[in-house]
Amino acid sequence: MSYIHFPVIAVMTLFMGAFLTVVLGRHSKGVRSFIALAASCVSFALIAMLVKPVMIDGEIISYWMGNWAPMSGYAIGIGYEVDQLGLFFALLVVTTILLSAVYSIRYIEKDSSQDFYYVLFLMLSGSVLGLVMTGDVFNMFIMIEIMTFTAVGLTAFRNTSFGAVEAGFKYLVIGSIGSSFTLFGIAVLYGQCHTLNMAQLSAMLYGNHSPATLMAFALMFTGLAVKSYIVPFHTPAADAYTTAPSSISMVFSGMVNKAGVYGMIRLVYIIFRTVDMPSVQTLIVLFGTVTMFIGVTMALAQHDFKRLLAFHSISQIGYVITAAGLCTSLGLSAGLFHAMNHTLFKGLLFLCAGAVLRSTGTTNLDQLGGLSKRMPKTTLCFLVGAFSISGLPPFNGFASKWLVYQAAYEKAVTTGNIFYAFVTVTAVVVSVMTLASFIKVTQAAFFGQLPARLADVEEAPGLMLLPMYIMSLLCVGTGIFYDKVYQYLLDPAVRAAFTVSNYIDRMMGDGYAEAAGVEDVFASNPHFSYWNPVIWLALFVIVFCAAYICVVTSKGSRGQILSDEGGAEDGKYATFFSGEKALPSHVAGSDLFWGFKTDWKGYFRVMEGLHSGIVNDYALYVVAAAAFVVVFTFAFLR
Amino acid sequence: MNFSLIGALQILFKILIFPGLLFVVVIGLFLAGIDRKLVARMQKRVGPPLRQPWFDFLKLLGKETIVPHAANKAVYLAAPVIGFTGLVVMALFIPVFGYSTFSGNGDLIVLLYLLTIPAVALIIGGSASGSPYAGIGISREMVTMMSYELPLIIILLSVARKVGGSALCFSLGQIVNWQASNGCLAFHPALIPAMLAMLLVIPAEVGTQPFDVAEAETEICEGPLIEYSGAPLAVFKLNTAMKMFIMTALFTNLFFGGVSTASLIGAGIPAIALDAVIMVLICIVVTFLSMSLIHAITARFKIEHLFKFYWTVVAGLAALSLVLVWFGL
Numbered sequence: 001m002s003y004i005h006f007p008v009i010a011v012m013t014l015f016m017g018a019f020l021t022v023v024l025g026r027h028s029k030g031v032r033s034f035i036a037l038a039a040s041c042v043s044f045a046l047i048a049m050l051v052k053p054v055m056i057d058g059e060i061i062s063y064w065m066g067n068w069a070p071m072s073g074y075a076i077g078i079g080y081e082v083d084q085l086g087l088f089f090a091l092l093v094v095t096t097i098l099l100s101a102v103y104s105i106r107y108i109e110k111d112s113s114q115d116f117y118y119v120l121f122l123m124l125s126g127s128v129l130g131l132v133m134t135g136d137v138f139n140m141f142i143m144i145e146i147m148t149f150t151a152v153g154l155t156a157f158r159n160t161s162f163g164a165v166e167a168g169f170k171y172l173v174i175g176s177i178g179s180s181f182t183l184f185g186i187a188v189l190y191g192q193c194h195t196l197n198m199a200q201l202s203a204m205l206y207g208n209h210s211p212a213t214l215m216a217f218a219l220m221f222t223g224l225a226v227k228s229y230i231v232p233f234h235t236p237a238a239d240a241y242t243t244a245p246s247s248i249s250m251v252f253s254g255m256v257n258k259a260g261v262y263g264m265i266r267l268v269y270i271i272f273r274t275v276d277m278p279s280v281q282t283l284i285v286l287f288g289t290v291t292m293f294i295g296v297t298m299a300l301a302q303h304d305f306k307r308l309l310a311f312h313s314i315s316q317i318g319y320v321i322t323a324a325g326l327c328t329s330l331g332l333s334a335g336l337f338h339a340m341n342h343t344l345f346k347g348l349l350f351l352c353a354g355a356v357l358r359s360t361g362t363t364n365l366d367q368l369g370g371l372s373k374r375m376p377k378t379t380l381c382f383l384v385g386a387f388s389i390s391g392l393p394p395f396n397g398f399a400s401k402w403l404v405y406q407a408a409y410e411k412a413v414t415t416g417n418i419f420y421a422f423v424t425v426t427a428v429v430v431s432v433m434t435l436a437s438f439i440k441v442t443q444a445a446f447f448g449q450l451p452a453r454l455a456d457v458e459e460a461p462g463l464m465l466l467p468m469y470i471m472s473l474l475c476v477g478t479g480i481f482y483d484k485v486y487q488y489l490l491d492p493a494v495r496a497a498f499t500v501s502n503y504i505d506r507m508m509g510d511g512y513a514e515a516a517g518v519e520d521v522f523a524s525n526p527h528f529s530y531w532n533p534v535i536w537l538a539l540f541v542i543v544f545c546a547a548y549i550c551v552v553t554s555k556g557s558r559g560q561i562l563s564d565e566g567g568a569e570d571g572k573y574a575t576f577f578s579g580e581k582a583l584p585s586h587v588a589g590s591d592l593f594w595g596f597k598t599d600w601k602g603y604f605r606v607m608e609g610l611h612s613g614i615v616n617d618y619a620l621y622v623v624a625a626a627a628f629v630v631v632f633t634f635a636f637l638r
Numbered sequence: 639m640n641f642s643l644i645g646a647l648q649i650l651f652k653i654l655i656f657p658g659l660l661f662v663v664v665i666g667l668f669l670a671g672i673d674r675k676l677v678a679r680m681q682k683r684v685g686p687p688l689r690q691p692w693f694d695f696l697k698l699l700g701k702e703t704i705v706p707h708a709a710n711k712a713v714y715l716a717a718p719v720i721g722f723t724g725l726v727v728m729a730l731f732i733p734v735f736g737y738s739t740f741s742g743n744g745d746l747i748v749l750l751y752l753l754t755i756p757a758v759a760l761i762i763g764g765s766a767s768g769s770p771y772a773g774i775g776i777s778r779e780m781v782t783m784m785s786y787e788l789p790l791i792i793i794l795l796s797v798a799r800k801v802g803g804s805a806l807c808f809s810l811g812q813i814v815n816w817q818a819s820n821g822c823l824a825f826h827p828a829l830i831p832a833m834l835a836m837l838l839v840i841p842a843e844v845g846t847q848p849f850d851v852a853e854a855e856t857e858i859c860e861g862p863l864i865e866y867s868g869a870p871l872a873v874f875k876l877n878t879a880m881k882m883f884i885m886t887a888l889f890t891n892l893f894f895g896g897v898s899t900a901s902l903i904g905a906g907i908p909a910i911a912l913d914a915v916i917m918v919l920i921c922i923v924v925t926f927l928s929m930s931l932i933h934a935i936t937a938r939f940k941i942e943h944l945f946k947f948y949w950t951v952v953a954g955l956a957a958l959s960l961v962l963v964w965f966g967l
Contacts, residue, residue, distance in 0.1 A: 370768065372710040379710070383762075392758060393751050405747050410806040413799060418964050421795060428750070428791040429784075435754070436780045439761055443773060447765040449708045587773025595781045595941030599949075 228260025246354025764862025775861015
């Protein structure tokens with residue numbers, strides 16, 4: 001039973017790492033990197049060791065700090081409770097931390113004040129890991145605060161670059177408003193229930209809502225939604241992801257906004273258990289659908305590699321929220337699966353963007369081009385990430401998006417509500433637009449013609465490529481063996497979200513949930529019999545080989561493939577200009593999709609006006625959305 | 639052991655001969671020939687012989703392959719083959735009425751995504767060639783894809799709702815079986831708008847005039863294909879022909895899935911052969927209606943008009959069907 005200490009030790013290791021970096025790592029680069037790597041490896045190992053007991057044996061770990069166990073049915077101390085849902089997110093967090101720490105070693109070697117970087121990085125990591133494993137709402141708030149302020153620091157880390165401080169300021173303002181909502185909600189809840197323990201709150205609030213707790217729900221929902229950057233709270237995310245170092249952008253999209261998503265799922269599925277109400281489902285799905293649509297259309301209009309990825313992050317979180325809000329086991333599986341895949345492919349894409357930035361010094365898509373000649377390995381990784389996020393089979397994005405469509409349409413036909421059919425259509429269209437904007441990056445940055453300025457850029461170093469390779473492999477692997485992912489990770493997590501009584505009993509003692517009248521509503525297991533990706537991959541390989549042999553043999557009759565490599569001056573091969581002297585004529589990012597942009601001129605004009613860059617406007621959106629949620633809660637929740 | 643060998647041979651037969659590779663290639667090139675002949679006759683030309691697409695294909699295979707200076711060689715050469723592979727795999731998911739490689743499979747969402755693979759292969763290949771004309775071409779191809787994807791998903795959802803009722807049904811096999819007992823979907827009034835929309839989606843998906851903005855020979859010299867020559871170009875041309883058959887076969891299964899002969903003369907090889915013949919006949923009619931006829935009587939769209947046309951007229955038709963089906967018609 002020694003593993004019950006692992007969650008706390010994993011969180012403490014990361015915070016200790018931050019402390020040790022301050023004490024020991026001020027002057028030596030080696031020590032700093034070693035501390036960061038060691039801390040992230042240890043926490044990764046500790047969390048990975050929990051997979052067997054929690055995911056496979058179905059145990060829920062509960063841990064009372066200082067052994068302050070509940071007395072006469074009231075939780076007093078701070079409790080850590082790791083159920084399958086929490087562990088699922090914890091695994092995402094530690095994977096992201098480890099890969100980002102490896103990537104950081106070479107990536108930030110030219111930056112100044114690296115010790116601050118590692119301190120903030122480790123504190124951010126520790127706070128997010130703590131957030132997904134804590135069983136106490138106030139502890140959760142503290143973790144959110146640490147997360148927000150370290151994230152602000154890291155956003156403004158490259159404070160010599162254009163916009164970094166501005167982005168940090170926006171993040172600070174919007175993040176603080178979100179935290180305040182959360183704190184206000186928690187305070188109202190404490191006033192009502194006199195406890196801060198999630199399990200006990202869940203038992204007390206089950207089917208027992210007063211106006212005050214509804215207010216608390218609305219405020220906490222808004223606060224956590226701000227942390228997951230769904231529209232209209234997405235505005236600081238775009239700037240923050242763009243200006244932060246890429247290793248941190250990866251952390252932001254891989255785990256910081258997942259922390260918000262986790263908080264929302266925990267809130268609506270466990271603490272308040274309001275997700276069974278159709279009105280709450282409508283609210284969440286509405287937010288999710290708007291998020292995915294606005295995110296992707298904004299991404300189509302971007303000219304900056306990282307800003308484009310940032311808007312895609314927002315859009316993909318929309319998928320996660322939509323699927324989770326359907327409140328079916330298929331829907332939540334789809335949401336969690338997409339959350340996991342988003343961590344993998346978006347992390348990969350941010351790392352590719354970082355490699356491009358490090359090699360070329362810019363992420364402006366109108367100044368890049370032809371990098372596949374100079375950076376073939378990065379290009380390969382980027383293509384894997386781009387195909388995954390666009391949902392092409394057999395990559396992982398396809399598996400999870402497929403589940404999202406199935407879940408949304410299942411909801412539509414079983415409830416007979418045409419709104420969910422509309423959601424399904426939107427999800428598919430958004431997926432095509434995602435593909436479009438990644439085609440844009442592919443064309444603008446990696447293919448096309450290499451500008452003379454970039455003629456001698458170098459491939460990223462091995463230590464940066466390693467995390468990219470690992471993530472690429474994971475993207476393909478989880479797509480092909482998705483039934484295994486479902487069996488070992490998703491199914492336990494979904495079961496945990498639907499069996500509230502287990503969560504309560506493990507923390508507060510057996511029979512506590514039953515006494516409070518908590519009933520579990522576990523929907524039937526989704527069935528995955530429509531297609532078998534392994535067979536499909538085998539087919540793909542067979543046919544690919546056959547076709548490739550055909551092409552090669554047909555060439556064999558004429559000798560080798562002719563290439564005009566080195567012969568660009570030869571008129572015969574100067575093919576673009578029919579024998580004229582070739583001028584550089586790269587089709588850059590902003591030249592693409594003209595027809596689409598023309599037809600949507602009006603829409604883009606409105607969006608441009610709304611994303612004014614003025615933080616006052618953005619704060620107004622947050623407050624307005626909070627007001628909307630409060631009004632919606634009081635008007636429709638029953 | 640013996641049994642599994644026969645099983646493996648059967649699967650191999652299905653993948654390589656019928657209804658896989660060979661069948662799709664032969665019928666695809668046949669349909670392409672018919673299309674050219676029909677268009678020529680409507681324009682008062684004699685037109686090429688039916689075997690002309692074959693001759694073109696074989697001729698291109700024998701030509702030299704040139705890789706431009708600015709191209710990424712590996713991606714440039716692999717792209718046509720990936721598109722080809724995607725199409726063959728898709729053919730395995732489309733049943734010839736009751737007969738398919740994977741019984742009961744053919745999930746509509748999987749098909750929707752497999753359909754994007756050839757288009758993405760064309761885009762990536764064109765992009766990898768480095769030519770500015772290809773750059774313009776892939777931009778247009780992508781916008782075309784965004785245009786027809788919206789009506790296509792609404793059509794598929796309408797069919798799924800009609801067949802499944804209040805249960806989730808995305809299986810093409812199930813849709814065909816439902817039609818065998820309840821009559822073809824083409825004769826259900828609520829789905830007629832969806833059928834018309836599908837007839838308009840097919841030419842955009844295949845890329846025939848007036849929806850061939852991406853390849854527009856007269857403006858941007860075949861766009862993504864501009865740099866291709868020899869065997870890769872041959873494979874891309876073959877892909878277009880195969881797509882013709884796959885799209886028309888999908889249409890046949892979705893809207894005329896109930897005309898299988900198996901119920902008349904019982905299961906067995908003759909029934910499958912007859913089914914295949916009927917299917918090809920319907921495909922020819924659909925090719926005429928959706929591709930040849932429209933090709934012969936219209937001129938090419940501009941890209942922004944194409945986008946608007948699909949998101950208003952075609953998507954509107956499809957949405958009308960969805961609403962009608964939703965309210966039980």
